[in-house]
Amino acid sequence: MTGLPVVPAPASIEALDAPPFRLTPDTVICGDAEAAAVLARLVATRTRGEVDPGTSIPAAPRAKRVETSARITLTIDPSTSSGTEDASATEAASGTGPGSDTPEAYALTVDEASIVVTGEGAAGLFYGIQTLGQLITRTRDGWTIPTVTISDTPRFAYRGVMLDVARHFHGVDTVKAYIDRAASLKFNALHLHLTDDQGWRLQLHSRPLLTEKASSTAVGGEAGGFYTQTDYREIVAYAAAHHMIVVPEIDLPGHTHAVSLAYPELCEQPVLSEHVRATAEEFGGGLPVNGTPYEGMAVGFSSLKIHDEATYSFLADVLGELAQLTPGPYLHIGGDECLGTSADDYAFFMARLTRLAAQTGKTPIAWHEAGSAPDLSPGTLGQYWGFVTPTDGMDEKSRRIVRGGGKLILSPADAIYLDMKFDADSPLGLTWANGVTTARRAYDWDPAGVIGGVEDEHILGVEAPLWSETVRTLADIDALAFPRIAAAAEAAWSPPGPASDVRTWESFAARVGALGPLWTSQGIGFSPLTEIAWAVDANTEGQS
Ligand code: ACM
Numbered sequence: 001m002t003g004l005p006v007v008p009a010p011a012s013i014e015a016l017d018a019p020p021f022r023l024t025p026d027t028v029i030c031g032d033a034e035a036a037a038v039l040a041r042l043v044a045t046r047t048r049g050e051v052d053p054g055t056s057i058p059a060a061p062r063a064k065r066v067e068t069s070a071r072i073t074l075t076i077d078p079s080t081s082s083g084t085e086d087a088s089a090t091e092a093a094s095g096t097g098p099g100s101d102t103p104e105a106y107a108l109t110v111d112e113a114s115i116v117v118t119g120e121g122a123a124g125l126f127y128g129i130q131t132l133g134q135l136i137t138r139t140r141d142g143w144t145i146p147t148v149t150i151s152d153t154p155r156f157a158y159r160g161v162m163l164d165v166a167r168h169f170h171g172v173d174t175v176k177a178y179i180d181r182a183a184s185l186k187f188n189a190l191h192l193h194l195t196d197d198q199g200w201r202l203q204l205h206s207r208p209l210l211t212e213k214a215s216s217t218a219v220g221g222e223a224g225g226f227y228t229q230t231d232y233r234e235i236v237a238y239a240a241a242h243h244m245i246v247v248p249e250i251d252l253p254g255h256t257h258a259v260s261l262a263y264p265e266l267c268e269q270p271v272l273s274e275h276v277r278a279t280a281e282e283f284g285g286g287l288p289v290n291g292t293p294y295e296g297m298a299v300g301f302s303s304l305k306i307h308d309e310a311t312y313s314f315l316a317d318v319l320g321e322l323a324q325l326t327p328g329p330y331l332h333i334g335g336d337e338c339l340g341t342s343a344d345d346y347a348f349f350m351a352r353l354t355r356l357a358a359q360t361g362k363t364p365i366a367w368h369e370a371g372s373a374p375d376l377s378p379g380t381l382g383q384y385w386g387f388v389t390p391t392d393g394m395d396e397k398s399r400r401i402v403r404g405g406g407k408l409i410l411s412p413a414d415a416i417y418l419d420m421k422f423d424a425d426s427p428l429g430l431t432w433a434n435g436v437t438t439a440r441r442a443y444d445w446d447p448a449g450v451i452g453g454v455e456d457e458h459i460l461g462v463e464a465p466l467w468s469e470t471v472r473t474l475a476d477i478d479a480l481a482f483p484r485i486a487a488a489a490e491a492a493w494s495p496p497g498p499a500s501d502v503r504t505w506e507s508f509a510a511r512v513g514a515l516g517p518l519w520t521s522q523g524i525g526f527s528p529l530t531e532i533a534w535a536v537d538a539n540t541e542g543q544s
Contacts, residue, residue, distance in 0.1 A: 158461025
């Protein structure tokens with residue numbers, strides 16, 4: 001094992017004490033054309049154009065140069081070893097991500113004369129290229145890549161990030177930029193939280209009033225927005241090109257105040273709890289009134305009508321159209337914080353909702369509260385958002401989902417909710433999940449150590465959510481997500497601690513710190529937390 005700056009840490013990495021590969025104007029990339037274009041762009045970005053792939057690293061090499069130049073070869077070979085003999089490795093180790101038929105393992109060898117990246121599938125080759133990009137180093141000798149052998153495969157099949165586009169809307173370009181960032185850390189799922197009390201963000205032809213009447217505002221009364229179906233398809237296609245699926249969420253039966261602006265007859269009156277009043281006092285936004293936009297930050301006051309058949313016609317339209325629009329295998333149906341719904345009504349509703357979602361041909365995912373409902377559609381997946389040390393029976397609700405045949409996605413809020421503040425003085429972020437937090441807290445946990453009895457085989461994966469009550473721009477996203485998102489990537493991809501001697505905070509902090517120059521070259525406005533020593537590129541001015 002080495003201290004080379006690969007994040008997430010690979011399954012197997014061996015650095016050799018030998019001269020590095022030098023990236024020069026004569027370096028040639030050959031092999032898979034699509035992958036060559038990805039690597040050429042990455043090299044140009046990282047070297048700030050000093051190694052210009054447009055002219056210096058032709059994707060289609062000229063024969064004479066191939067003979068004389070250092071070469072980078074990119075290939076897909078289905079027999080590429082997964083890099084682990086660990087029998088407990090999940091299905092991810094031997095196969096594909098959740099929404100893709102392209103396997104994710106890769107091998108990378110670098111010596112002085114050549115680099116070879118071999119993906120078990122297109123996704124694996126893409127991940128090998130991301131690893132290679134992290135290894136590009138500016139030394140006194142110019143741009144180099146250290147001599148190394150890597151064999152890598154993910155621990156978990158599902159590695160997600162979630163973006164809340166309901167509290168503040170984030171347009172297509174911002175979503176694409178977040179896909180770029182997430183894919184570079186080997187995440188393969190983008191969960192879009194498309195609806196909440198503050199707005200409905202996806203155009204549906206079966207229910208056009210949703211975006212016509214319920215999308216125009218956001219938290220603080222700021223401008224809202226929505227994705228047309230063309231926008232949504234563009235996001236899905238961009239994600240697919242980066243080996244990511246889109247997991248759309250319609251949060252139900254709570255978090256549905258926005259529905260009351262379009263279909264008031266489907267919604268109960270808001271439940272004005274102490275929490276709702278206290279949140280209005282602290283953060284503003286007023287109290288919710290059905291039929292008018294809600295601009296505050298309270299939760300748990302809204303509910304669809306549970307015993308009205310019109311609700312289920314509405315849901316059949318919404319979920320059916322969403323399933324048609326979404327090639328990925330999952331529909332997220334929410335189910336969290338339904339404080340405006342009685343326990344019996346919640347159980348009744350979730351049984352019907354999960355079946356409606358399953359009838360679309362997709363697998364339903366619900367937040368872990370769904371485990372309190374005894375009759376979910378078999379195989380419904382759960383997303384745990386309690387703390388690393390569970391409270392209030394959240395672990396038991398999650399175990400019930402497992403007993404119902406569903407795996408879990410782990411999003412422990414006090415570890416990897418990316419909207420938790422790490423700077424008490426910043427206007428960005430919230431503190432309810434044991435904030436103010438640290439990067440170390442995002443790192444120091446293991447997915448199999450959160451819920452008693454829930455081991456790797458019960459875990460589909462790990463997801464880092466970013467809620468957007470305080471988040472308006474890509475710069476805000478970067479500042480909150482980076483670097484803590486890298487800790488979530490490592491929890492999702494890398495072998496657990498005992499299997500890997502680099503799964504320590506000290507190693508991670510050093511490896512992440514070394515990525516500072518890469519992130520800067522990519523325009524990622526990360527927060528330079530003082531827990532981490534951030535590298536800068538060596539100054540080679542005046543050197544060759
Ligand atoms: C959640 O944070 N309410 C899922």
